[in-house]
Amino acid sequence: MTSDSSPVPGSRIRWRRGRVTELGRSWRDAQEMTVEVDGDGTLRALAHPSVVGSPRVGDDVLLNTTAWAQRLGTGGYALVVAVPDRLPADPTGPGHLVKGRYTPLQVTVQGVDEQDTEHHQLIAEAEDLGGMPVVVADLHSALPAVLAGVQATDPALRVAYVMTDGGALPAAFSRTLDSLADSLAGVVTVGQAFGGDLEAVTVHTGLLAARHVLHADVTIVTQGPGNLGTGTPWGFSGVAAGEACNAVHVLGGQTVGALRISEADPRPRHRGVSHHSLTAFGRVALGGVYLVAPRGLGSELGSQVEEDLAGQPQRNPIEWVDSDGLETALRDVGVPLSTMGRGLDEDRAYFLAAAAAGRYAAQLTLFGPLSA
Numbered sequence: 001m002t003s004d005s006s007p008v009p010g011s012r013i014r015w016r017r018g019r020v021t022e023l024g025r026s027w028r029d030a031q032e033m034t035v036e037v038d039g040d041g042t043l044r045a046l047a048h049p050s051v052v053g054s055p056r057v058g059d060d061v062l063l064n065t066t067a068w069a070q071r072l073g074t075g076g077y078a079l080v081v082a083v084p085d086r087l088p089a090d091p092t093g094p095g096h097l098v099k100g101r102y103t104p105l106q107v108t109v110q111g112v113d114e115q116d117t118e119h120h121q122l123i124a125e126a127e128d129l130g131g132m133p134v135v136v137a138d139l140h141s142a143l144p145a146v147l148a149g150v151q152a153t154d155p156a157l158r159v160a161y162v163m164t165d166g167g168a169l170p171a172a173f174s175r176t177l178d179s180l181a182d183s184l185a186g187v188v189t190v191g192q193a194f195g196g197d198l199e200a201v202t203v204h205t206g207l208l209a210a211r212h213v214l215h216a217d218v219t220i221v222t223q224g225p226g227n228l229g230t231g232t233p234w235g236f237s238g239v240a241a242g243e244a245c246n247a248v249h250v251l252g253g254q255t256v257g258a259l260r261i262s263e264a265d266p267r268p269r270h271r272g273v274s275h276h277s278l279t280a281f282g283r284v285a286l287g288g289v290y291l292v293a294p295r296g297l298g299s300e301l302g303s304q305v306e307e308d309l310a311g312q313p314q315r316n317p318i319e320w321v322d323s324d325g326l327e328t329a330l331r332d333v334g335v336p337l338s339t340m341g342r343g344l345d346e347d348r349a350y351f352l353a354a355a356a357a358g359r360y361a362a363q364l365t366l367f368g369p370l371s372a
């Protein structure tokens with residue numbers, strides 16, 4: 001029951017109405033377009049057709065322009081909320097998992113772990129991951145680099161991707177996933193994230209699905225694109241990487257940490273080993289993580305990385321991995337590499353570290369822990 005004295009919150013969304021003037025690129029469940037908006041001019045907008053339908057040139061669309069107005073990077077689209085004069089048909093598919101729960105755009109999907117699905121019994125009875133290596137990274141941009149490291153070491157390995165909900169919730173927002181579709185055993189979206197090949201309620205059931213439904217040899221876990229950070233020790237969405245490590249540990253997997261290493265980031269807290277990695281793996285993850293650093297960083301950066309990792313708890317062994325061939329694999333991975341607007345040539349250490357984590361995970365499947 002509400003009280004008359006309770007203040008009404010201010011608006012949290014910047015609403016606009018516009019008209020579609022041109023369609024742009026499309027991929028997976030995403031459609032770019034140009035929209036003309038009175039007072040704002042020409043905007044780049046994005047629609048997810050499974051959520052709002054497929055806008056056409058000439059359609060009036062309702063937009064959420066909040067992130068666009070703030071000139072945010074990854075999330076800087078105007079987002080199509082509805083095509084009010086041509087609403088899509090009602091959904092007819094199965095599923096009872098609601099994601100984006102209790103927001104105006106909540107969606108219903110079929111979860112791999114829910115009743116009345118072909119995989120429910122399998123997930124219900126699954127005890128563990130059977131020692132499967134799981135590479136956990138802070139940023140979505142690490143995904144193709146980790147995959148490149150796995151494939152460069154053993155291209156026969158099946159690699160699954162579990163996408164958590166710290167960044168974008170729709171998997172379709174990621175052009176990287178669209179480009180990597182043929183290289184992955186499948187995508188599992190967990191928590192409030194949706195749109196993967198499989199849906200799961202938690203990171204735990206997502207990992208079990210990767211192992212037992214997709215038959216992955218190695219799984220990669222990251223948030224979707226568009227991480228959130230505040231410049232405070234604990235206020236960043238990558239903290240969840242540590243919680244993902246805990247899930248891997250509980251389920252009997254082998255956790256590999258893809259360190260966020262850079263000598264190009266202008267922010268001191270992210271140079272060398274980022275404080276994000278040191279916090280998530282060193283303070284949040286409680287079960288032990290193989291922390292992988294690549295050889296070949298150069299003496300100055302390599303020494304800084306060694307110094308940064310010196311304070312890690314004993315449960316987190318430091319593994320220095322040979323990086324021969326990894327840069328070639330990164331250039332051949334088939335998708336543009338970019339982190340914070342920097343590509344491979346601008347931030348080689350970041351991508352090399354992620355690829356080294358992938359290489360180490362592949363080696364675990366072949367040889368077991370190298371420091372054992």
